[in-house]
Amino acid sequence: MKVRLYLFLAAISVALAAAPAWTARRPRYGGTLRVEIGASVASLDPVVTASSPEETAALAQIGPLVFEHWGAVDAPIGAAGTGPFRVTSWDAGKWAELVANEEFREGRPFVDGIEIAMGRAAHERLVDLELSKTDLTDIPPQDARRAAERGVRVSASQPDELLALVFVGGNAGPNGAAATSARSAGKVTGQATGQKTGQANGPSRGGAVEQVMGQALSLAIDRVAIVNFILQKTGEPAGGLLPQWSSGTAFLFPAAAPGAADLEHAKELWKQIAASGPLVLGYDSADSLEQSVAERIVVNAKEAGVAVRAQAVPVAGAGAEKSRGAGLQAGHVGVQLVRWRMTSPLPGVALKDFLARIYAGPLAGVEAGAFPESASPEDIYGAQRAVLNTYRVVPLVWLPQVYGLSARLRDWKAPGPGENWPLADVWLDAETQTPTGVQ
Amino acid sequence: MSQLADKIAAAVRPARSLTFNAVENVSSISPADVTLLRHLLEAELAARKIRVVQDPLPETLGDIKISEGVEGPLMTVEIHRSDDVDSREGIAIVALQKRAVTSSAEGGVPLILQRRFIFAQAEPILDFVSPDAPDGAGTRLLVLERDRVDYLRLDQARWSVDHSSAVKSRFHAVRDPRGLIAKDKNDDEAIQIYLPQETCIGSGHGQTDLGCSPSVRAKPPAVLFMGHMWPLNPAEPRIFSAPYDPDRNYFEGLEANFGDSAVRLPAFYSGAAMSEGHRDSWILAELDGKARLYDGSPSATAPFSSWGDNLVGVSADCDPSWLVLVSGTGDWTVRDTLRIYRVAEHQAATVGQPLEFAGPVLALWPAEDGKSARVVSRNLQTGMYEGSIVSVSCSN
Numbered sequence: 001m002k003v004r005l006y007l008f009l010a011a012i013s014v015a016l017a018a019a020p021a022w023t024a025r026r027p028r029y030g031g032t033l034r035v036e037i038g039a040s041v042a043s044l045d046p047v048v049t050a051s052s053p054e055e056t057a058a059l060a061q062i063g064p065l066v067f068e069h070w071g072a073v074d075a076p077i078g079a080a081g082t083g084p085f086r087v088t089s090w091d092a093g094k095w096a097e098l099v100a101n102e103e104f105r106e107g108r109p110f111v112d113g114i115e116i117a118m119g120r121a122a123h124e125r126l127v128d129l130e131l132s133k134t135d136l137t138d139i140p141p142q143d144a145r146r147a148a149e150r151g152v153r154v155s156a157s158q159p160d161e162l163l164a165l166v167f168v169g170g171n172a173g174p175n176g177a178a179a180t181s182a183r184s185a186g187k188v189t190g191q192a193t194g195q196k197t198g199q200a201n202g203p204s205r206g207g208a209v210e211q212v213m214g215q216a217l218s219l220a221i222d223r224v225a226i227v228n229f230i231l232q233k234t235g236e237p238a239g240g241l242l243p244q245w246s247s248g249t250a251f252l253f254p255a256a257a258p259g260a261a262d263l264e265h266a267k268e269l270w271k272q273i274a275a276s277g278p279l280v281l282g283y284d285s286a287d288s289l290e291q292s293v294a295e296r297i298v299v300n301a302k303e304a305g306v307a308v309r310a311q312a313v314p315v316a317g318a319g320a321e322k323s324r325g326a327g328l329q330a331g332h333v334g335v336q337l338v339r340w341r342m343t344s345p346l347p348g349v350a351l352k353d354f355l356a357r358i359y360a361g362p363l364a365g366v367e368a369g370a371f372p373e374s375a376s377p378e379d380i381y382g383a384q385r386a387v388l389n390t391y392r393v394v395p396l397v398w399l400p401q402v403y404g405l406s407a408r409l410r411d412w413k414a415p416g417p418g419e420n421w422p423l424a425d426v427w428l429d430a431e432t433q434t435p436t437g438v439q
Numbered sequence: 440m441s442q443l444a445d446k447i448a449a450a451v452r453p454a455r456s457l458t459f460n461a462v463e464n465v466s467s468i469s470p471a472d473v474t475l476l477r478h479l480l481e482a483e484l485a486a487r488k489i490r491v492v493q494d495p496l497p498e499t500l501g502d503i504k505i506s507e508g509v510e511g512p513l514m515t516v517e518i519h520r521s522d523d524v525d526s527r528e529g530i531a532i533v534a535l536q537k538r539a540v541t542s543s544a545e546g547g548v549p550l551i552l553q554r555r556f557i558f559a560q561a562e563p564i565l566d567f568v569s570p571d572a573p574d575g576a577g578t579r580l581l582v583l584e585r586d587r588v589d590y591l592r593l594d595q596a597r598w599s600v601d602h603s604s605a606v607k608s609r610f611h612a613v614r615d616p617r618g619l620i621a622k623d624k625n626d627d628e629a630i631q632i633y634l635p636q637e638t639c640i641g642s643g644h645g646q647t648d649l650g651c652s653p654s655v656r657a658k659p660p661a662v663l664f665m666g667h668m669w670p671l672n673p674a675e676p677r678i679f680s681a682p683y684d685p686d687r688n689y690f691e692g693l694e695a696n697f698g699d700s701a702v703r704l705p706a707f708y709s710g711a712a713m714s715e716g717h718r719d720s721w722i723l724a725e726l727d728g729k730a731r732l733y734d735g736s737p738s739a740t741a742p743f744s745s746w747g748d749n750l751v752g753v754s755a756d757c758d759p760s761w762l763v764l765v766s767g768t769g770d771w772t773v774r775d776t777l778r779i780y781r782v783a784e785h786q787a788a789t790v791g792q793p794l795e796f797a798g799p800v801l802a803l804w805p806a807e808d809g810k811s812a813r814v815v816s817r818n819l820q821t822g823m824y825e826g827s828i829v830s831v832s833c834s835n
Contacts, residue, residue, distance in 0.1 A: 025747045025766060025767070025768060025769060025770060025771070025775075025799065025800075026615065026688060026689075026748040026749070027615050027771075028726070102611075105611060105612060106612055106614065107611065107612040107613045107615075107616070108611075108613070108614060109614065244508070245508065246509045247508045248466075248506045248507050248508025248509075248511075248512070249506065249508070249532060251465075251506065251515075252515065252530065345509045346510065347509065347510065376532075376534075377508075377513055377532040377533070377534055378530075378531070378532045381530065381532060411770045411771050413772055424614065429728075431727065431728045
C-alpha cells in the first residue's frame with residue numbers, strides 16, 4: 001500500500017477559520033467571557049462523582065479555572081478559589097458565573113469574569129455563536145466545516161483523539177503472531193459475537209479468530225471516506241496509535257483507502273473463520289459520530305463479505321462505565337468503537353497511556369513489556385507495531401478538538417493534549433464590532 | 440547517523456550494495472541539509488562496506504523519509520527486497536538535531552530594516568542588553584526574565600549562562616509582565632531593571648546581587664504613589680519617562696508640558712518621543728488600539744490607524760526625519776511585522792518593506808544608541824522566545 005500523509009488539519013486552520021479584523025495585539029483587561037458547553041456539571045465538589053463522560057470532560061476544563069492544581073485523575077488538589085477564577089454563582093448543571101481572582105499566583109486573568117451556560121445542545125450553541133450571544137463553545141468535529149461555511153470562526157486543535165475499534169474482553173492470548181498461525185492452520189471456527197472462547201492468558205482460539213476478524217475489518221474499512229464524508233475532512237485517517245504530528249512516524253502505518261486486493265484479502269480471511277453470525281459492533285448511543293462511523297463500517301464490511309451488525313450501547317447516566325460494560329455483555333458485542341484522547345503531545349507519554357488502556361482492555365492477559373516515557377522513536381514504533389499486529393485494536397481516524405469563537409475573542413489557542421482551556425490568557429477585543437441588532 | 444547505519448547494515452545483509460529511492464522530506468529540514476544527511480549516511484554505510492549504488496535492478500532498496508514529530512525531525516529508512524516492495528527487511532529510525540536558523544531582512548528601498556538575531560530560549564524574555572555593544576555584537580548578554588536576570592557569555596558561537604540573579608517579588612504576578620533594562624546614567628558599570636512591581640539596581644557584569652525596591656502603589660483613597668518612572672527614551676529620559684501600572688500591562692499617562700500647563704496624557708502600551716528645540720512631541724499606542732500624535736497640544740493632533748501596540752522611535756544617519764518602528768496588528772497567535780514610518784506634518788508614511796517575524800513581537804525597546812531597537816518575539820513554529828536587534832540603515 002502506498003504511504004500517504006494527510007494534512008487536513010492544516011487545511012482547516014487555513015480555510016475554515018474566519019479571521020476577525022484585528023485591532024490590537026497586546027492583551028486588554030476587562031469584559032465578561034461567555035462560554036456554552038453541552039455537558040451539565042452538577043458540582044465542583046471533589047466528593048461528587050461525574051455522571052457521564054461528558055460531565056467528566058467538562059469538569060476537567062472548569063475545575064482548573066477554580067482550583068490552582070487539578071490532579072491527574074481530574075480531582076482538585078487544594079482549596080477552591082486558588083485558581084485564576086472564583087465562583088460567584090452556581091446553578092447546578094445549568095449556569096455558573098466566575099470572577100477573576102485578583103490574587104492568583106500566576107497573575108490575574110485578563111477577563112473580569114466568565115459566564116458558563118451548561119447543557120446547551122450543539123445546534124443551540126452554534127446558533128448562539130452566529131448571533132454573537134456567546135464567545136466560546138465546543139463544536140463536534142463533524143460539524144466544523146458546516147459551521148465555518150455559516151461564517152462561524154472555527155479553531156481546531158491538532159488531531160489528538162483516536163477513534164478506534166477494539167475487541168471486547170481479553171481473548172488476545174499471549175502470542176502476537178496468532179493471526180499468522182490462524183491463517184496457516186486453515187479454517188478456524190468461532191463465534192463472531194464476542195463470546196469468550198478461550199482463557200485470557202492461554203493460547204486463545206477465540207483470540208486467534210478475533211485477530212483474523214480484526215485484520216479483515218482493518219483491510220475493509222475505508223478510513224479516507226470516513227474522514228472525507230462523515231467528518232467533512234476534519235480529521236485524519238489513522239493507521240497507528242499516534243498521529244503524525246506527534247510521533248513523526250505515522251506514515252509507517254498506512255491508512256489509505258482499501259484497494260481491490262485489500263477487499264479480496266479481507267474476503268479470504270473472513271471465509272477462513274467461518275463465523276456463525278455477524279460480528280456485533282457496539283457504539284455509544286449518545287454519540288452521533290460513532291453511530292455514523294459504525295454504519296459506515298457495516299457498509300464497508302459488507303463490500304468485503306464481512307458480516308457486521310451495528311448496535312447502540314447506552315452509556316449516559318449514572319455509572320456510565322458500568323452500564324456500558326453491562327450493555328456490551330448483554331448485546332454480545334464483539335467489537336466496539338472507542339474514543340481515546342492523548343494525554344500529552346509527547347509520543348512516549350501519550351503512547352504509554354494508550355498502552356495501559358490496551359493491555360487492561362483488548363489485550364488483557366497479554367504481558368506488556370516495559371515502556372518508558374522517554375522511549376526512542378524505534379521503541380515507540382515497535383510498541384505500536386506489537387499492538388497493531390494483534391488486530392485487537394484497529395485505529396480508524398484522528399479527531400481534533402474543534403471550537404467556535406466569537407469575533408472579539410483573542411489569544412485563544414486550541415488546547416493540546418493534557419492542556420486545559422486557556423481562559424486566563426484569553427482577552428476580549430472591545431473594538432471588534434459585533435453584528436448590530438443582535439444580542 | 441552511525442547508529443542508523445549500523446541498523447541498515449544489519450538489515451541488508453548479506454547484500455553488499457543498496458539502492459536508495461529519492462529522499463522524501465516532509466519536515467522543516469532544508470533541502471541542502473537533506474542532501475548533507477544523505478551523504479553522511481552513505482559515508483557511514485561505506486565504512487561498513489555497503490555501497491550505495493544507482494542500480495536499476497537492485498537487490499535491496501531503501502526508502503529514506505525525513506519527517507517531523509512534536510519532539511523534532513526524524514530520519515526513517517525502510518529496507519525492502521526489490522522483488523517485493525511490501526516486504527520490510529528492517530526499519531531504522533533516528534532523531535535528528537535541527538540547525539538554528541536566523542532571519543534576515545529584505546532590502547532595495549531607501550531605508551532598510553535589518554534584523555540581527557541574537558539568541559533564542561524556551562523561557563519568556565522581557566528584555567535583554569549587550570553591555571559591550573548596543574548593536575548586540577558583544578560577547579556578553581543580560582537577559583531579563585520574569586523572576587531573574589541571566590548573565591550569558593558567548594563561547595564558541597553558543598551562549599551559555601554564566602550565572603543568574605533572582606528577583607524575588609513579594610507581590611503576586613501579572614499575566615503579561617513587562618520589563619526593561621537600562622544603563623545607569625551615572626555609573627557605566629551599573630544597570631537598572633524595571634519590572635511591574637519592582638525596580639532593581641545591579642552590576643552589568645553580575646558581580647553583585649541585584650538590589651530591588653518595590654514600586655509601591657497604594658490604591659485610592661490612600662495616597663497614590665506612582666512608583667518608578669521607566670525611561671522610555673534612554674537618549675533623552677527627560678522627555679519620555681512614564682510610570683507603569685503594576686497590576687496591568689501598560690503605562691499610566693506621562694506628564695507632558697505644553698507651554699505653561701502640565702497635562703497627563705492617556706495611558707499607553709508604548710510610545711515614541713521627539714524633541715525639536717523647545718517643542719516635544721509624542722506618539723502613544725493607547726489602550727483603545729489606536730496610536731495618536733500629541734504635538735504641541737494636550738489633545739491628539741493626529742490618529743494613526745492599523746498600528747500595533749509596540750512602537751519605538753529610531754534614527755538613521757541618512758534621514759533626519761522622525762522615524763518610528765511599529766509592530767503589526769493581530770493577537771499573539773499570528774505572525775507579526777515591523778514597519779518603519781516617517782512622521783512629518785502630522786502624517787505618517789510607511790517607508791520600505793516590512794520586516795517579518797515568525798510570531799508576535801512581544802517587546803520593543805529603544806537601544807542606547809537611538810539607532811536600533813531590541814526586539815523580543817516568539818517564534819510560533821518553534822515556541823522559542825527570540826531576542827533580536829533591529830536597526831534602520833540606508834540602502835546606499
